[in-house]
Structure formats: C-alpha cells, structure tokens
Amino acid sequence: MLRQNLQQKLLQKLSPQQIQLMKLIQLPTQAFEQKLKQELEENPALESGKENSEESLNSELDNSDFESSDNESITTEDINIDEYLSDDEIPNYKTQSNNYSVDDDDKQIPYASGTSFTQYLKNQINTYSLSETEEIITDFLIGSIDESGYIRRDLEDIIDDLAFTQNIYTTIEELERLLKIIQQLDPSGVGARNLKECLLIQLKRKKESSSSNLAIKILEESFEHFVKKHYAKLQQKFKINEEELKAAISQIEKLNPKPGGSYVSNNKIAEQIVPDFTIKIEEGELILSLNSRNSPELHISNEYNNLLHGYKNSKVKSKSQKDAVQFIKQKLDAAKWFIDAIKQRQQTLFLNMNAIMQYQKEYFLTGDERKLKPMILKDIAEAIQMDVSTVSRVANSKYVSTPYGTRLIKDFFSESMKNDQGEDVSTTEIKNILSSVINQEDKKKPLTDDKLAIILKEKGYPIARRTVAKYREQLDIPVARLRKKI
Structure with a gap:
C-alpha cells in the first residue's frame, strides 16, 4: 500500500x-x-x-x-525576458x-613540454641494431621505467605482460640481456631495479681509480653496512684506513640516486x-x-x-x-x-x-x-x-x-607551545632552534633525539623526545645514525 x-x-x-x-x-x-x-x-x-x-x-x-x-547600470532588468x-x-x-560547463573543478592548463623522458630513451635505443622482437621488448622495458629512472616491476611480471599484450614469449635471461643494453643509455644509472644497482651502474662507467674500485667493492659486498653507516665494520672488513674509506664514500656521494630526475627537472618548465x-x-x-x-x-x-x-x-x-x-x-x-x-x-x-x-x-x-x-x-x-x-x-x-x-x-x-617561563611560543621558533642545533653538531657523533630534547630543555623549551622526532621529520632531517659522517 x-x-x-x-x-x-x-x-x-x-x-x-x-x-x-x-x-x-x-x-x-x-x-x-x-x-x-x-x-x-x-x-x-x-x-x-x-x-x-x-x-x-x-x-x-x-x-x-x-x-x-x-553598479546600478549593470542591471538588465529593464527588458522583460518573460516575453x-x-x-x-x-x-x-x-x-x-561557471556558466559554461558542468559543475566540476577547473581543469589545469598543461605546460608545454619537450621530449618526454620515455621518448628520450627510445630515441637512444633506436641507434642499436635490434631485431623486431627485441625492439618491442626494449620499448616495453623502457615504458616500465618511472620518472626516477628505475624499473620497479619484477621481470617475471613483465614477461607475463609481454605474453598477454604483445603475444611475445621470452625468458628471464633474454630480458636481462636487453635490460643491460638499456642500462648503457643516458642518464647513467637508468634502468636499474634498485638503488644498489643504480649506483653500481654509474660507478662502473666512471674512469677507474683506487677509490672508485673500493667504492664498487663496498656496494657489491657490504651495501647494508654502507647504508647504515657502519664505518668501523667497513674499515675492518676491507682492511682500510679512514682516509681510504672517506675517498670511496666521496665517490658514492657524487652519484645520482635518481638518474631520471635530472632529465625531468632539466626539461620541466619551472x-x-x-x-x-x-x-x-x-x-x-x-x-x-x-x-x-x-x-x-x-x-x-x-x-x-x-x-x-x-x-x-x-x-x-x-x-x-x-x-x-x-x-x-x-x-x-x-x-x-x-x-x-x-x-x-x-x-x-x-x-x-x-x-x-x-x-x-x-x-x-x-x-x-x-x-x-x-x-x-x-x-x-x-x-x-x-x-x-x-x-x-x-x-x-x-x-x-x-x-x-x-x-x-x-x-x-603555527601551533603554540609553552616555554619554561609559561609563555606561548611558536612551534616555528622551536623548529628553527632545533635545525640550528643539528647544523652545529659534531657529524662524527650526531645528537640523538634524547640529547636534542635535553639541549632544547636547557634553552628553555621543555619538549618530549617524541615531539623532537616529529619536528625533525617535518624538517626532513634524518635520524642521528644517518647523519653520521667520517
């Protein structure tokens, strides 16, 4: 009813x-x-x-x-639209x-751009003598490279996609062989599957020297120790002194961890x-x-x-x-x-x-x-x-x-916090002081968040360690271990 x-x-x-x-x-x-x-x-x-x-x-x-x-003269009420x-x-x-189109947000007007990063790589691969099948596979691999210059996908997944979309059946060995060719393209390091491989590609294209050879050995054999900055363990393993380690690390620090970013930033209209x-x-x-x-x-x-x-x-x-x-x-x-x-x-x-x-x-x-x-x-x-x-x-x-x-x-x-005088202070002020303290620290023995909290308290800003960690992250400053230098 x-x-x-x-x-x-x-x-x-x-x-x-x-x-x-x-x-x-x-x-x-x-x-x-x-x-x-x-x-x-x-x-x-x-x-x-x-x-x-x-x-x-x-x-x-x-x-x-x-x-x-x-604004009275703007009106058009003197005409009878009802007629x-x-x-x-x-x-x-x-x-x-907006009087002209459907009620949606304004579309952004795109910037004019030059050659895309993908097309830039394809133009280079065209100079190699490849079969028709190899050209399709390399184009597919290049299409899988992100703006940073990495291939983030597993090669097994790429093999499956080639079979389903291109009707091409290949092997891991063949894919890796063609990937090695792509890794010879510019910018150096492009086509890597991880940071370690990206840095090694760049180092191996450099002119050989004792420091670059040591840098390659460090990355190949002790990448985890390098990332975690366990310098004492690296010196012990490779039987080198501090100066030799410093020269090798200097070689690595000059490398570009995001090779694709250099092309994108150079071709993007600022x-x-x-x-x-x-x-x-x-x-x-x-x-x-x-x-x-x-x-x-x-x-x-x-x-x-x-x-x-x-x-x-x-x-x-x-x-x-x-x-x-x-x-x-x-x-x-x-x-x-x-x-x-x-x-x-x-x-x-x-x-x-x-x-x-x-x-x-x-x-x-x-x-x-x-x-x-x-x-x-x-x-x-x-x-x-x-x-x-x-x-x-x-x-x-x-x-x-x-x-x-x-x-x-x-x-x-900014939000407010109380200082030791009970006065409201801006969190921006605290962040500036925190940044200044970190900039002046001994890089061989960087300050932990606990020590930073103690220093800030001495300066009149009693804040907890977790708050220090939050502000440090907002300032894009890494933890003490990663700020360490030799």
Missing part, C-alpha cells in the same frame, strides 16, 4: 556565484591570470581595459577603503556554477613564483598592497548592452529573437557575475593578508622569526569574521613579498 509522508529538511546549498568565488580565491596569481584570459576569450560580453562610456560597468577596487563604483521565455523554462546557464601581496616598511609603518595583476580592469561590452536594448525596443517577438535574447542575457549575466567575483576576491585576499600582517606585526617589522606568534586559521577567521575554509584557501596558495624575502603565507601559521 502506498503511503504519503510529509518531511521537512533544512539544506544549505552554495549559489553558483559562491562556487565561482571560492574557485577564484584559491587561485594564485598566475593561475588567476590564466582563468581571466580564458573568461575573456569565452565571453564576448566581457572586456578588459578602461571603458570610455560614462555608464561604466567596471567594478573598481581601492585597497585603502574597498569602496567600489556604483520570450515561457513560465517553466529556466535557461541552463543559471544552474551551472613555474615562477609571483607574489600576491607586497609588504613594505615606510617610516616604521607596515604598508600592504595587492599585486596589480590581481586587480584587472574589466567591464561589460557596450555593444552587447546595446544589442539587448535593441531587442527590447523591437515590436516583433520571434523565436529567433527569443534565442538571441537568451544568449545575450547569459553572456551579460556571466560577465557581471565574474566582475563581482573578482571584486570580492580582491576584498577577501586583502582582508585576510591585512589581518595576518597585523597579527604578526613584530615579525614583519623586524624579520626576526623568534617574533612569530603562534597563529592558527581560526585566529584570522575570527578577526575578519570569515569561515576558516576561506582563510585556508588564501593561506595555502598565496605568496607575500616582504623586506626579508618572498614567503608562502601558510608558513606564518
């Missing part, structure tokens, strides 16, 4: 404008410029530069007071967050960091400014506005006119939404950074990182009465140029 129920639900949904704004806020300057360029290309009703008409639809922003120009659209007809663009804000000190006061590239001059095309008024004054209301009006109004609405979103983006960025600057005023005036106060996202959110997620979007992807260098904004956020 069918039953009817009446339920009440409270739902909170973001409007298309809010979604568009959140997308714009999280974009750094360069990505924002790409988005702006894309919008100008896709929407003919949106134009950049100063508008000559007095009825300017450009939303201007003054960083000092954030007062925008009167063209039926009561139950809602244009699709009104239900889309993204230049463009600061979103600039902080200057003038007469002892902090001056904050928003990068002008974040404040484009935009306005709605007068031509499109005139077209809409032309259709309004037309006495004939045809089907083709209905389609034209719907298209024009879509573009005008989209342009207005985009201009408003940019204005709100500028306001949001400036308010967030200004609050951060005031909160960390002592640091920005002195550059002394010990002056950085403990600060979490909630502190700034409460100060400017915005949501924590909005502050996070600003902090995670924006940079600020200061008199002391360009910094990622999120680096100014």
Whole structure:
C-alpha cells in the first residue's frame, strides 16, 4: 500500500556565484591570470581595459577603503525576458556554477613540454641494431621505467605482460640481456631495479681509480653496512684506513640516486613564483598592497548592452529573437557575475593578508622569526569574521613579498607551545632552534633525539623526545645514525 509522508529538511546549498568565488580565491596569481584570459576569450560580453562610456560597468577596487563604483547600470532588468521565455523554462546557464560547463573543478592548463623522458630513451635505443622482437621488448622495458629512472616491476611480471599484450614469449635471461643494453643509455644509472644497482651502474662507467674500485667493492659486498653507516665494520672488513674509506664514500656521494630526475627537472618548465601581496616598511609603518595583476580592469561590452536594448525596443517577438535574447542575457549575466567575483576576491585576499600582517606585526617589522606568534586559521577567521575554509584557501596558495624575502603565507601559521617561563611560543621558533642545533653538531657523533630534547630543555623549551622526532621529520632531517659522517 502506498503511503504519503510529509518531511521537512533544512539544506544549505552554495549559489553558483559562491562556487565561482571560492574557485577564484584559491587561485594564485598566475593561475588567476590564466582563468581571466580564458573568461575573456569565452565571453564576448566581457572586456578588459578602461571603458570610455560614462555608464561604466567596471567594478573598481581601492585597497585603502574597498569602496567600489556604483553598479546600478549593470542591471538588465529593464527588458522583460518573460516575453520570450515561457513560465517553466529556466535557461541552463543559471544552474551551472561557471556558466559554461558542468559543475566540476577547473581543469589545469598543461605546460608545454619537450621530449618526454620515455621518448628520450627510445630515441637512444633506436641507434642499436635490434631485431623486431627485441625492439618491442626494449620499448616495453623502457615504458616500465618511472620518472626516477628505475624499473620497479619484477621481470617475471613483465614477461607475463609481454605474453598477454604483445603475444611475445621470452625468458628471464633474454630480458636481462636487453635490460643491460638499456642500462648503457643516458642518464647513467637508468634502468636499474634498485638503488644498489643504480649506483653500481654509474660507478662502473666512471674512469677507474683506487677509490672508485673500493667504492664498487663496498656496494657489491657490504651495501647494508654502507647504508647504515657502519664505518668501523667497513674499515675492518676491507682492511682500510679512514682516509681510504672517506675517498670511496666521496665517490658514492657524487652519484645520482635518481638518474631520471635530472632529465625531468632539466626539461620541466619551472613555474615562477609571483607574489600576491607586497609588504613594505615606510617610516616604521607596515604598508600592504595587492599585486596589480590581481586587480584587472574589466567591464561589460557596450555593444552587447546595446544589442539587448535593441531587442527590447523591437515590436516583433520571434523565436529567433527569443534565442538571441537568451544568449545575450547569459553572456551579460556571466560577465557581471565574474566582475563581482573578482571584486570580492580582491576584498577577501586583502582582508585576510591585512589581518595576518597585523597579527604578526613584530615579525614583519623586524624579520626576526623568534617574533612569530603562534597563529592558527581560526585566529584570522575570527578577526575578519570569515569561515576558516576561506582563510585556508588564501593561506595555502598565496605568496607575500616582504623586506626579508618572498614567503608562502601558510608558513606564518603555527601551533603554540609553552616555554619554561609559561609563555606561548611558536612551534616555528622551536623548529628553527632545533635545525640550528643539528647544523652545529659534531657529524662524527650526531645528537640523538634524547640529547636534542635535553639541549632544547636547557634553552628553555621543555619538549618530549617524541615531539623532537616529529619536528625533525617535518624538517626532513634524518635520524642521528644517518647523519653520521667520517
């Protein structure tokens, strides 16, 4: 039996404008410029530069007071769309967050690149005289090499894949023979199956010397002792003195543990960091400014506005006119939404950074990182009465140029800990001191986490050994054993 129920639900949904704004806020300057360029290309009703008409639809922003120009002339309410659209007809663009496509995240625009690492290796293998079957197998092996230059898969698995996908049946011996050929390619060490093999390939291609021969013996016969830095055991096993061991280790340290990385990094277009804000000190006061590239001059095309008024004054209301009006109004609405979103983006960025600057005023005036106060996202959110997620979007992807260098904004956020005086101090300050202590340690006898905890306590920061270990890992500093040098 069918039953009817009446339920009440409270739902909170973001409007298309809010979604568009959140997308714009999280974009750094360069990505924002790409988005702006894309919008100008896709929407003919949106134009950049100063508008000559007095009825300017450009939303201007003054960083000092954030007062925008009167926007009443933007409205297109003076035309009755109902004359063209039926009561139950809602244009699709009104239900889309970016007005042109489905509601998904913006796709990243790929960088143009040169020859890929895989193609670079295949170009080299083409200089070898191989049979048709051997060419297919070597291509398959090269395709299995990752960006670091390693083949991480078992050769047995590759044999199975060759049989299933290429209908080629081969053996481990044949695969290893062809792999040896690949390992002769550049960069040196490519095609290795593990770190030990990668280092040995590079060493064996070097000019022979007593230290390089010793280095090869160490890797082949005592790789575990080398990795764990058991130097005394290596000296005892190979009957060598400290200077001989130091020369051999020096040879190994010059090798590249990720040979593929050198090619990728050399051929990848480096993204230049463009600061979103600039902080200057003038007469002892902090001056904050928003990068002008974040404040484009935009306005709605007068031509499109005139077209809409032309259709309004037309006495004939045809089907083709209905389609034209719907298209024009879509573009005008989209342009207005985009201009408003940019204005709100500028306001949001400036308010967030200004609050951060005031909160960390002592640091920005002195550059002394010990002056950085403990600060979490909630502190700034409460100060400017915005949501924590909005502050996070600003902090995670924006940079600020200061008199002391360009910094990622999120680096100014840190948790607090109590020092021995009961005062709140930033964890950033503790990490800097920890890093300094490790840099000054005796590398022949590096400090353990327990000893580091004792030293920090003596300096006025009573923290546990496990906390020291956590901060050390966050600083990407290895354990004492791996920091040891001879």
